[in-house]
Amino acid sequence: MTQTMTGGEAAVLSLYKHGINTVFGLPGVQNDWLYNAFYDHREKFRIIHTRHEQGAAYMGLGHSLAKDEPTVFNVVPGPGLLNATAALSTAYALNAKLFCLTGQINSRAIGKDWGELHEINDQLGVMRGLTKWAERANAPSEVPGLIHKAFTQMQSGRPRPVGLEIPMDVLAAECAVDLLSGDVHGAEPELNEDTIEAAAKLLGQAKTPMIFVGSGAQGASALVRQLAEALQAPVVGYRTGMGVVDARSYLSLHQPAAKGLWDKADVVLTIGSNMRVPARKWIKGHAPQIIRIDVDPDSHEKFFIPACAITARAEQALPVLLNRLERHNSVRASRKDELLEAKAKWAERSAVLEPQLSYLKVIREELGEDGVFVDELTQVGFASRITYPVYNPRTYISTGYQGTLGYGFPTALGVKVARPDVPVISVCGDGGFMFGVQELATAVQHKIPLIVLLFNNNQYGNVQQMQKNNYGGRVIATDLHNPDFVRMVESFGAQALRATTPEEVRTAIQQGKRTTDVPTVIEVPFTEMPSVDQFR
Known part of the structure; x- marks a missing residue:
């Protein structure tokens, strides 16, 4: 039905029609008509306004990753x-369904270099370099169609962020x-039946197959487990692939534990990785x-030429592959003892990562079955990527290949907004935490009861370790002057605790779980921890 409305209202109602009821954002003059429309429809939305644009975007990212759903954030141009x-x-690195809805200067000034407030050259080009798809709405009548196109792009092929800019006069x-x-x-994508048949034959004849999984397998956990059991194939996940198969299964291995198995594998299936x-x-x-299953055809030959390349989602390809495998699969003895031995050897090798392992053990126990761990670029975070047992998909959130220092705390806030039903723990270092510390105000104002473990050694610790180990101790620009974190956190109105041992951390986490209206930050002072670099 045709209605007369502003561009701002067209955007707000279009978002609502596409299932959006939470928006992370920071208002400003170019977006005034957008927020005016949000006010008119405020009963439909939870608007979480942040203290920095990176906070809005990271919270949107965490929300999207936790729910595997499109999430919208809004910023000024x-x-x-x-x-x-x-x-x-x-x-982009994490294949997240994140929608950047940004304002833009007046249409008649775009590209003119007139020095308008918030003007930059080729803003649309900037967005296109960071997203799968980005466009500009030139009239209110274009807004619904472009928003629909944005959601279609996020849910077609390889999921990645999208962007839409709407000039202030259009709003x-x-x-x-x-x-x-x-x-x-x-x-x-259309399944190629011949390729699936060839893959089933290869896997069926394999004596020592392996499976590697990434984020593209998160929605097919049960199917991956079924395939692994049929093949007696270990399933290896790193970062986004962790939890696709429960770490408590003998079939599930951390990546470093799998090197010896790779050396004798005859066929390797990689799913969404x-x-x-x-x-x-x-x-x-x-x-x-190597057999590849990936929805992105451009990924198949990035590093090697696979024997079979299946362009499909895991949820689309695996049922067909399992069906075909029934005709071709060999009888294999259980590899349980072999795989448990590989896990035990890795546990023995990685035991030097103390005290990280003791802290991770406490975190694992306190998060329970479905609690979410959000890592960061800190020693406990690094250790988690190769030792932390993940039970379910989307309960371990990592920065992926970008390695974005400072992403963890605000991303975890978005995770907690998406998953209020489970505990969420953000593991940060003092360097990364200070990138987004202002979002404590957001968390208090919007009652987001996240638990933060803040490991503090007054350093950019990983960089300083590299300076000491690789450059003869030539330490420069890595010592930090920090505030009194407990007093600072309390000044925001959040709960602040300090713990110095794993058991004290356990007690503090339990106190944080009982706190339901404000975030809890637990400072954990330390000096040095062993580096995970020895296992790379």
């Missing part, structure tokens, strides 16, 4: 968008608008036949 770009690049203008249905039907470390390092010593 120019410096506002630029402040959000680290989060957009992280979302303010009134015209006849046709709102569209929020039903989105993402395009699915670039498998970067094996593909760039391990394959030089031993090159098994």
Whole structure:
């Protein structure tokens, strides 16, 4: 039905029709008509306004990763968008369904270099370099169609962030608008039956198969487990692949534990993963036949030429592959003892990572079955990527290949907004935490009861370790002057605790779980921890 409305109202109602009821944002003059429309429809939305644009974008990222759903954040143009770009690049690395809805200067001034407030050259080009798809709305009547296109892009092919800019005059203008249905039907690639048949034959004949999983397998956990059991194949996940198969299963291995198994594998199946470390390092010593399942056809030959390349989502391909495998699968003895031995050897090797392992053990126990761990670029975070047992998909959130220092705390706030039903723990270092410390105000104001473990050694610790170990102790620009974190956190109105041992951390986490209206920050002072670099 055609209605007369502003561009701002067209955007707000279109978001609502596409299932959006939470928006992370920071208002400003170019977005005034957007927020005016949010006010008119405020009963439909939870608007979480942040203290920095990077906070809005990272919170949107965490919300999207936790729920595997499109999430919207909004910023002003120019410096506002630029402040959000680290989060957009992280979302790109993590295949996140994140929608950047940004304002823009007046239409007639775009590209003129007139020195308008918040003007930057080619803002749309900036967004296009960080997203899968980005466009500009030139009239209110275009807004519903472009928002529908954005959601279609997020849910077609490889999920990645998208962007839409709406100039301030377009948000303010009134015209006849046709709102569209929020039903989105993402395009699915057509399965190649011959390729699936070839893959089933290869896997069925394999004597020592392996499976590697990444974020593209998170929605197919039960199918991956079924396939692994049929093949007696270990399942290896790193970062986003952790938890696809429960770490308590003998079939589930951390990546470093799998090196010896790779050396005798004859066929390797990779599902929704670039498998970067094996593909760039391990394959030089031993090159098994590789089968790839990935929705992105451009990913198949990035690092090697696979024997079979199946372009499909894991949820689409695995049922067919399992069906075909029934005709071709060999009878194999259980590899349980072999795989448990590999896990035990890795546990013995990695036991030097203390006190990280003791802290991770406490975190694992206190999070329970479905609690969410959000890592950071800190020694406990690094250790978690190769030792932390993840039970379920989307309960371990990592920065992916971007390695974005400072992403952890605000991203974890978004995770907690998405998952209020479970405990969420953000593990930060003092360096990374200070990137987004101002979002404590956001968390208190919006009653987000996140638990933060803040490991503090007054350093950019990992960089300083590299300076000491690799550059003869030539330490420079890595010592930090920090505030009294307990007093600072309390000044925001949050709960502040300090713990110095794993058991004290346990007690503090339990206190944080009992606190339901404000965040809890637990400072954990330390000096040095062993580096995980020895296992790379």
